[in-house]
Amino acid sequence: MLTMWEAVQTRISCRSYEDRLIEPEILAKLTACIDALNAESGLRFQLFTAGEKGQSIIKMSPAMFSGPVYTFAALAGGEDPLSSEKVGYYGEKLVLYATQLGLGTCWVAGTYDRNSIKVDVPDGWKVWDVIPLGYATDRIPMKQKMIRATIRRSDRKPEQFLESDTAYADVPEWIRKGIEAVLKGPSAVNQQPVNIVYKDGKVCARIWKDGRGLQYNDLGIAKKQFEVGAAEAGVEGHFLPGDGAEFIIE
Numbered sequence: 001m002l003t004m005w006e007a008v009q010t011r012i013s014c015r016s017y018e019d020r021l022i023e024p025e026i027l028a029k030l031t032a033c034i035d036a037l038n039a040e041s042g043l044r045f046q047l048f049t050a051g052e053k054g055q056s057i058i059k060m061s062p063a064m065f066s067g068p069v070y071t072f073a074a075l076a077g078g079e080d081p082l083s084s085e086k087v088g089y090y091g092e093k094l095v096l097y098a099t100q101l102g103l104g105t106c107w108v109a110g111t112y113d114r115n116s117i118k119v120d121v122p123d124g125w126k127v128w129d130v131i132p133l134g135y136a137t138d139r140i141p142m143k144q145k146m147i148r149a150t151i152r153r154s155d156r157k158p159e160q161f162l163e164s165d166t167a168y169a170d171v172p173e174w175i176r177k178g179i180e181a182v183l184k185g186p187s188a189v190n191q192q193p194v195n196i197v198y199k200d201g202k203v204c205a206r207i208w209k210d211g212r213g214l215q216y217n218d219l220g221i222a223k224k225q226f227e228v229g230a231a232e233a234g235v236e237g238h239f240l241p242g243d244g245a246e247f248i249i250e
């Protein structure tokens with residue numbers, strides 16, 4: 001199994017899936033992971049899976065995706081910013097775990113047919129995103145290659161993620177490693193709307209740019225990614241909840 005850091009390094013949005021079911025023992029691991037995430041977060045992530053090969057169980061936009069989707073997670077949570085951030089944080093935990101198991105994933109907020117799925121959503125909540133889970137095809141079709149190349153072309157440089165009086169090269173290595181992980185992470189339309197602030201010895205995560213209502217998903221994702229990078233450099237910790245909240249070293 002890949003380490004968390006390797007998962008951060010290898011994960012990319014998978015938009016081309018093999019015609020293959022996920023094996024029962026891997027599905028059981030995904031189910032256990034989702035149960036644990038729900039218990040910890042109070043969110044309601046749900047796993048849907050087809051019993052046999054045939055039709056996709058969710059209609060993905062054919063303009064963006066190819067191949068059948070036999071398994072997906074629906075990420076439901078409250079509509080407020082803190083819930084949206086939580087969905088991002090715990091959803092990214094799921095994505096990285098699935099990556100460790102060798103699965104392809106993609107965060108999808110928009111480019112699927114909502115009417116093609118039936119999710120149990122409490123009053124006042126919504127399905128923020130779905131995450132198809134499956135095996136990436138060996139060869140990525142040209143269309144999906146182009147989609148990724150086009151969206152990721154706008155990548156920012158690591159030093160652009162840092163807000164600090166200290167030069168990028170002079171900030172502690174664990175912070176740079178955290179930023180490296182944030183840069184590698186997914187964000188809606190690759191807007192990369194979260195910066196890392198390093199001032200007076202404190203590290204915070206801050207939204208610097210509005211992101212079509214998904215910036216709090218992106219904030220939670222960036223926080224999870226940063227934690228993995230920092231841990232890789234030997235500093236275990238987590239961010240407090242909220243925009244601009246501080247990183248607490250454990």
Ligand SMILES: Cc1cc2nc3c(=O)[nH]c(=O)nc-3n(C[C@H](O)[C@H](O)[C@H](O)COP(=O)(O)O)c2cc1C
Pocket residue numbers: 011012013014015064106107108109110111112129148151152184185186187188189190214217218221
């Ligand atoms: C909250 C969120 C929503 C997203 N929604 C979609 C979507 O609707 N359709 C899609 O094809 N990709 C979607 N993406 C994937 C992003 O486009 C992708 O993460 C970004 O371009 C970076 O590319 P990478 O994940 O391959 O590194 C979404 C990502 C996030 C984080």
